Amino acid sequence: MTTAPTRFAPSGPLTGTVSVPGDKSISHRSLMLSALAVGESRITGLLEGEDVLATAAAMRAMGADILRGDDGVWTVHGVGVGGLMQPGQALDMGNSGTSTRLLMGLVASHAITCTFTGDASLSHRPMGRVIEPLSAMGADVSASPGGRLPLMVRGLAPAVPLEYRLPVASAQVKSAVLLAGLNIPGVTRVIEPVATRDHSERMLKGFGADISVETDADGARIISITGEAELKPQTIAVPGDPSSAAFPIVAALIVPGSDVTLTGIGMNPTRAGLIGVLRDMGGDIETLDEREVGGEPVADLRVRHSALSGIDVPPDIAPSMIDEFPVLFVAAAFAKGTTRTSGLDELRVKESDRIAVMAAGLAEIGAQVEEAEDGLTIIGTSGDMLPGSAHPIASSLDHRIAMSFAVAGLHCRDGASVDDMHPVQTSFPTFEPMLRGLAEA
Structure with a gap:
């Protein structure tokens, strides 16, 4: 074209x-966590751009019931943590790196296999920084050369809890590990030497996850999440x-x-x-x-x-x-x-x-x-x-x-x-x- x-x-x-x-970051997370809660969540102010719509489509493909009302309010009936279903086809992420990296985290601790594809721009973006910790948790990731899309994630349930120190400041990597930790028995920890956007921590707490944030003597943030969580539906204003x-x-x-x-x-x-x-x-x-x-x-x-x-x-x-x-x-x-x-x-x-x-x-x-x-x-x-x-x-x-x-x-x-x-x-x-x-x- x-x-x-x-x-x-x-x-x-x-x-x-x-x-x-x-907010795009909050919109992505609203859909993902609502899809993992049991019951109906309602979202107002959701960004209706192509990136967020790609997240909505992916969560639908994995079993969540997601609808937009004529009044602009989105309702999500979730499947519960551990309840994600095998999608019938590859998940097309369009241009959204956030969707891809966070959803890789979700899939990593579920017993399903997902193929992620994207447009020309997204297919050039490296995913290795997410592949490394998710592989350590037990997921099997097969990526294109250079750790790029298209790639396949074979999740493992139960996966292995991990303590992971971020080598580079990345809210997406942090969030991917925390989201994987939701369905893993035990405590998963992420240590970030430099603080990054904390929407995931705030929203996970709001949905009822057992999550804590501490600061060590060097000023690094230590985020701990206890798995096998039961998330409660929420009303979210983005x-x-x-x-x-x-x-x-x-x-x-x-x-x-x-x-x-x-x-x-x-x-x-x-x-x-x-x-x-x-x-x-x-x-x-x-x-x-x-x-x-x-x-x-x-x-x-x-x-x-x-x-x-x-x-x-x-x-x-x-x-x-x-x-x-x-x-x-x-x-x-x-x-x-x-x-x-x-x-x-x-x-x-x-x-x-x-x-x-x-x-x-x-x-x-x-x-x-x-x-x-x-x-x-x-x-x-x-x-x-x-x-x-x-x-x-x-x-x-x-x-x-x-x-x-x-x-x-x-x-x-x-x-x-x-x-x-x-x-x-x-x-x-x-x-x-x-x-x-x-x-x-």
Whole structure:
């Protein structure tokens, strides 16, 4: 299928109040844990993007009854921990690395066999970091060369409890091991030297799992879960996704005269790194109506155009904003002075090589950028427009790359053309209408 490029160009200040789709990480976990509970769970605010729909389809294939009501409320009748059924065909994960890695964990401790497939982008992403601990728990994993999709997981029940120290900061690996541990007799432990997003721990506790979190003398988090759990159905309100909110936030900061309010954004501290970095750069981001919804901190954010200044971004903040770096690079391109980032090796193995792809695209629209192995150094325009480019920017089938250059185009003299906006359907189906609405308000 040939997709026509989409052009984004200056159209005046962005104003108004918007919501963003539900948090993708929480949406995935809501469906998975509801499918493992006994009884009916209800989910509101679920992200209805392609990634999350792939998770819903996979859980249906393994026996859960999942329905979307006309009112947008999703109901899930679960099969119970240990009750997953053998799917009749391969599970197509589309572009969703989260679905794949977490579901591999679920399957690993059930006596079923599942084949996982995905699109071209997902099939290039390495799964070895998940295969290693799941194999140690007794699962038999047959992967394509390089530990990639398509791959087959033959689960083992009962599997073997494990104490696993994460070699790299990864919420997906942590979650895969914890989800496997749900159906394993005994205690499974994950030790993470660097804290990553903790949605799995919060939600597992909410569903009634026996889970504890401690901190050792070195500051590492030790998460312990006791298996053969009995999960209780829940009513879940999914907050707005902070990773999706990043795009209208940066757009409002860089477009002169903008004043945008975003409602109901998840403010989990393991996900809020970008807000702090943008504030350190001089961004006017006001937190309003702080509250808690379903165990997750939530707030409204008012964002106004700001004169940003370049900073050295601390590498230890990367886990709390790993998905937001592409749009941070865009903000840095319009800041005063130099922004330096490092410690971002993980960006090389996301939906695309986000360091290389962002460096090439920024250079295409006229930004001064220097690529290193683990980050970018960007010299900003002090708020002035970049030249832009009529030549389509290569998004490499990466939704966050595509949205980042859409935002950049709003403050480029000649705009910016993005080669393919279809991948945005995975996480933010309403992105383009939202931008148009803010420009027309």
